[in-house]
Amino acid sequence: MIFLSMLRLMVHDGFSLTDATPYRHLVSGLQYLSLTCPDISFTVKKLSQFMHSPSKTHCQALKRLLHYLKCTISFGPHLCRHPSHHLYAFFDADWAGDRDDRKSKTGYVVYLGGNLIS
Template sequence: MVLYADPSQYRSVVGALQYLSLTCPDISFAINKVCQFMHKPTELHWSAVKQILHYLKFAINFGLQIRLSSSTQLSIYCDVDWAGCPDDHRSTSGYCIYFGLNLISCSSKKQPIVARSSTKAEYRVVAHATAESLWL
């Protein structure tokens, strides 16, 4: 693997993208992946960062829309890929919470421990989604 020539530029761009991912949840998973290689980025990682920037250039007019809805139902959807990361075998879990037709909260992150079964990984994401819904 060829190391990227300017690691400080990589860290600067990825750091800026981290802040942007707070308002653009569609890039949060990709940003999480490139952040894992901040200490020693390669040309391949820089290429991934450039792809994220290219996506943002063409998705600038996209966004979440808040629509008028008579429904006050809270709907929660969650999922997990059990041991999906080939590097450390940890699961990535995520959930979306809707109030009526509107997305009001979402999360996607790698679980902090290696789950010994898919059931444990599913329980973990359900617990996090439930805690978020109770907070809401």
């Protein structure tokens, strides 16, 4: 993923912004967007850790996230009209499938008609 550099952001990264209000407004707005775009949830969470004192480095990371969103605005699930209104759900798990720590992985999908909803 393109946001792997988010792992290296620190509290005292570069010069502090003179006015942090625009940074705070953008990051708080992105928290709501991460509900419908789960691919940005980690990045938004990481950026929100610096709301009290954002730096120029944090602002650059926020700009990269906004650029990513601009380029992927047409991506996502496409809803289509379907004659069926049946609800289908599928679930899978591998119980203790990881050989190192014996953690389980689970996943699910839910369809309404032919549209993926969760």
